[in-house]
Amino acid sequence: xxxxxxxxxxxxxxxxxxxxxxxxxxxxxxxxxxxxxxxxxxxxxxxxxxxxxxxxxxxxxxxxxxxxxxxxxxxxxxxxxxxxxxxxxxxxxxxxxxxxxxxxxxxxxxxxxxxxxxxxxxxxxxxxxxxxxxxxxxxxxxxxxxxxxxxxxxxxxxxxxxxxxxxxxxxxxxxxxxxxxxxxxxxxxxxxxxxxxxxxxxxxxxxxxxxxxxxxxxxxxxxxxxxxxxxxxxxxxxxxxxxxxxxxxxxxxxxxxxxxxxx
Amino acid sequence: xxxxxxxxxxxxxxxxxxxxxxxxxxxxxxxxxxxxxxxxxxxxxxxxxxxxxxxxxxxxxxxxxxxxxxxxxxxxxxxxxxxxxxxxxxxxxxxxxxxxxxxxxxxxxxxxxxxxxxxxxxxxxxxxxxxxxxxxxxxxxxxxxxxxxxxxxxxxxxxxxxxxxxxxxxxxxxxxxxxxxxxxxxxxxxxxxxxxxxxxxxxxxxxxxxxxxxxxxxxxxxxxxxxxxxxxxxxxxxxxxxxxxxxxxxxxxxxxxxxxxxx
DNA sequence: CAGTGGTCTAGACCACTAG
DNA sequence: TAGTGGTCTAGACCACTGA
Numbered sequence: 001x002x003x004x005x006x007x008x009x010x011x012x013x014x015x016x017x018x019x020x021x022x023x024x025x026x027x028x029x030x031x032x033x034x035x036x037x038x039x040x041x042x043x044x045x046x047x048x049x050x051x052x053x054x055x056x057x058x059x060x061x062x063x064x065x066x067x068x069x070x071x072x073x074x075x076x077x078x079x080x081x082x083x084x085x086x087x088x089x090x091x092x093x094x095x096x097x098x099x100x101x102x103x104x105x106x107x108x109x110x111x112x113x114x115x116x117x118x119x120x121x122x123x124x125x126x127x128x129x130x131x132x133x134x135x136x137x138x139x140x141x142x143x144x145x146x147x148x149x150x151x152x153x154x155x156x157x158x159x160x161x162x163x164x165x166x167x168x169x170x171x172x173x174x175x176x177x178x179x180x181x182x183x184x185x186x187x188x189x190x191x192x193x194x195x196x197x198x199x200x201x202x203x204x205x206x207x208x209x210x211x212x213x214x215x216x217x218x219x220x221x222x223x224x225x226x227x228x229x230x231x232x233x234x235x236x237x238x239x240x241x242x243x244x245x246x247x248x249x250x251x252x253x254x255x256x257x258x259x260x261x262x263x
Numbered sequence: 264x265x266x267x268x269x270x271x272x273x274x275x276x277x278x279x280x281x282x283x284x285x286x287x288x289x290x291x292x293x294x295x296x297x298x299x300x301x302x303x304x305x306x307x308x309x310x311x312x313x314x315x316x317x318x319x320x321x322x323x324x325x326x327x328x329x330x331x332x333x334x335x336x337x338x339x340x341x342x343x344x345x346x347x348x349x350x351x352x353x354x355x356x357x358x359x360x361x362x363x364x365x366x367x368x369x370x371x372x373x374x375x376x377x378x379x380x381x382x383x384x385x386x387x388x389x390x391x392x393x394x395x396x397x398x399x400x401x402x403x404x405x406x407x408x409x410x411x412x413x414x415x416x417x418x419x420x421x422x423x424x425x426x427x428x429x430x431x432x433x434x435x436x437x438x439x440x441x442x443x444x445x446x447x448x449x450x451x452x453x454x455x456x457x458x459x460x461x462x463x464x465x466x467x468x469x470x471x472x473x474x475x476x477x478x479x480x481x482x483x484x485x486x487x488x489x490x491x492x493x494x495x496x497x498x499x500x501x502x503x504x505x506x507x508x509x510x511x512x513x514x515x516x517x518x519x520x521x522x523x524x525x526x
Numbered sequence: 527c528a529g530t531g532g533t534c535t536a537g538a539c540c541a542c543t544a545g
Numbered sequence: 546t547a548g549t550g551g552t553c554t555a556g557a558c559c560a561c562t563g564a
Contacts, residue, residue: 025560027533053549064535069550077340079526085550086542103525203526209516210473210491228473228491234525253472260523262366262497263342263466288541290552316530327554332531348531349561 032061033071040080040091041239047093047194051081054089080202094201095194102190103204103234106163106251107259114154116162121220122148123179125171132168135235136243143171147182150220161221162256168246173199199244204236208258213250221252230258295324296334303343303354304502310356310457314344317352343465357464358457365453366467366497369426369514370522377417379425384483385411386442388434395431398498399506406434410445413483424484425519431509436462462507467499471521476513484515493521 036051045051054072058065072089075081082090094102100115107113128136128144138144151163167189169177174197185192193199211231218225230251238244251258299314308314317335321328335352338344345353357365363378370376391399391407401407414426430452432440437460448455456462474494481488493514501507514521 029533055549066536067534070533072550083550084543086544086548088549105525203524206523206525208471208493208521208523209519210493210514211516212491226489228475230471230473230493251473253474256472258471260469260471261466262368262469292552313530318530329555330553333552335531346531347562349529349563351530351562 028063029067029070029074032057032063032068033074035061036071036075037080037239043198045091047091047095047200050088050090078202092200093194094188095191100188102188102201103206103236104163105258105260106256108256110255116151117154117159119150119152120147120179120183121150122146123177123182128168128171132246135246136168136170138170145169145171145174145177162252164217164220164250166248170244173197173244193244200238201236201244202238204234206235207233211250217250221250223252227252229253232258291326292330292333292337295320295326295331296337298324299334299338300343300502306461308354310354310358310463313351313353341465355463356457357451358454363451365451365464366469366499367426368521368523369519371519373518379414380417380422382413382415383410383442383446384413385409386440386445391431391434395509398509399431399433401433408432408434408437408440425515427480427483427513429511433507436460436507456507463501464499464507465501467497469498470496474513480513484513486515490515492516495521 036057039045039051051057052060054065054068057068061068072081072083076083076089079092082092084090100113124146125143126146127141128138130140132138132144133140133142136144145168147165147167147169149165149167150161151165152159152161174193177197181196182192190201193201209231211229213221213223213225213227213229215225217229218227221227221229223229230249230253232247232249232251234245234247234249235243236245236247299320302308302314314320315323317328317331320331324331335344335346339346339352342355345355347353363376387409388406389409390404391401393403395401395407396403396405399407408431410428410430410432412428412430413424414428415422415424437456440460444459445455453464456464472494474492476484476486476488476490476492478488480492481490484490484492486492493512493516495510495512495514497508497510497512498506499508499510
């Protein structure tokens with residue numbers, strides 16, 4: 001099969017996926033990749049489940065195993081799939097016990113990263129403010145869920161607040177989300193998203209700045225007003241670069257820091 | 264050739280590179296990669312120069328082109344090499360005009376990222392303080408170079424300071440670095456490192472927090488004391504994970520933010 | 527045009543997992 | 546032992562660059 005030929009099985013697959021100005025030439029393995037991504041979006045295989053073996057995919061798409069392998073390699077690198085030698089290739093999941101934090105990069109200055117306590121402060125449905133609607137790709141006035149919560153150091157005697165999170169979620173995606181359900185949930189929020197609402201988080205963009213604590217924020221974080229806080233505004237995306245969460249965290253960084261790796 | 268066999272050409276190559284607890288089985292392409300990394304460290308090919316073609320490397324190491332390819336693929340992914348179809352594979356360089364900023368993630372809230380003005384405040388040689396020495400892997404009391412400088416918005420009428428940088432550099436690596444030489448340099452510091460001192464920066468680790476501006480810092484940044492600032496402590500590494508720079512930046516984030524991508 | 531990296535194939539064998 | 550992903554090979558052809 002020539003490299004420039006398109007796949008016979010599902011027609012017009014390439015055109016449907018292409019969006020950039022000039023792909024012009026799409027290698028076979030990228031077409032395979034696009035098909036697999038569509039399968040993930042469509043829910044053909046759920047998080048934690050195995051996708052078909054390389055050999056089977058090769059037969060299904062009428063390409064060599066090496067071509068399928070290259071498609072899967074790229075997806076594994078993007079954390080969409082996880083390869084396990086001898087077992088198979090699995091849809092990446094963050095609903096497992098191992099994954100404690102998905103995107104939180106906060107580390108204690110001393111010692112190991114310990115799990116933080118969660119305290120729900122608020123959860124209400126409302127119409128999305130215009131700025132929130134714009135970032136979450138909602139229509140003006142569409143429903144949204146607002147959540148406010150605290151993360152605290154696990155000290156059993158006097159837990160100290162470290163993070164104040166404000167979240168905005170699209171109402172249509174998170175239909176049955178109520179304060180009761182949230183309060184009952186034990187575990188990371190992103191695990192709730194995946195397990196209860198089938199919302200898989202793929203990547204996120206953050207804008208970080210230093211701000212002075214306002215009176216309300218200071219009270220909640222048990223700090224004097226004006227104390228310097230790390231403001232982390234995060235936009236989280238699912239398959240196809242669709243935004244599914246807007247979160248603004250205020251981090252108290254006296255005994256913690258935000259860790260980042262650059263290359 | 265079996266996958267478990269070692270390379271014939273430079274003997275004991277694998278053992279010399281291995282450092283982790285139990286590699287136990289090193290695929291051929293990783294051995295090739297290790298050899299190439301050693302070549303980079305040794306300066307066999309300088310930044311911007313081309314390394315030998317895949318075919319030549321395959322012949323030299325007596326492996327197939329595909330095996331060399333996989334080694335180079337990994338190194339390209341780690342930004343050690345850059346592939347250019349039709350031309351060759353080149354040692355990654357940050358001394359080119361295109362690369363404006365190496366690790367600075369600061370973006371203006373509105374508009375495009377414009378080049379910032381640089382203003383040198385201080386540059387002196389001294390014995391490294393113990394904490395600096397520890398982070399830079401220096402012996403106690405070893406020579407170090409301290410640099411302090413400002414970055415300012417390019418506004419020609421009234422440039423406003425945005426970043427206050429404090430750097431510590433190992434004295435042995437930066438032998439001829441003086442205030443005069445620094446003041447005369449036009450361009451990013453990391454480009455100076457590479458062009459004048461053959462120090463290639465590969466990756467960096469950052470610890471980020473929010474702090475209140477001290478009196479001296481506030482004056483330099485033209486802010487009221489106590490203003491919230493982003494403190495970015497950066498350790499920069501060269502080949503072989505050797506630290507070559509400790510930098511503490513204070514960012515004024517009223518009209519700028521630190522941009523980060525998570526996945 | 528020759529030389530480079532990029533894609534694709536077919537087949538062999540190795541390493542790992544689980545029944 | 547069968548089935549999975551992981552490595553390696555040899556060879557063909559494509560896409561891009563520059564002389």
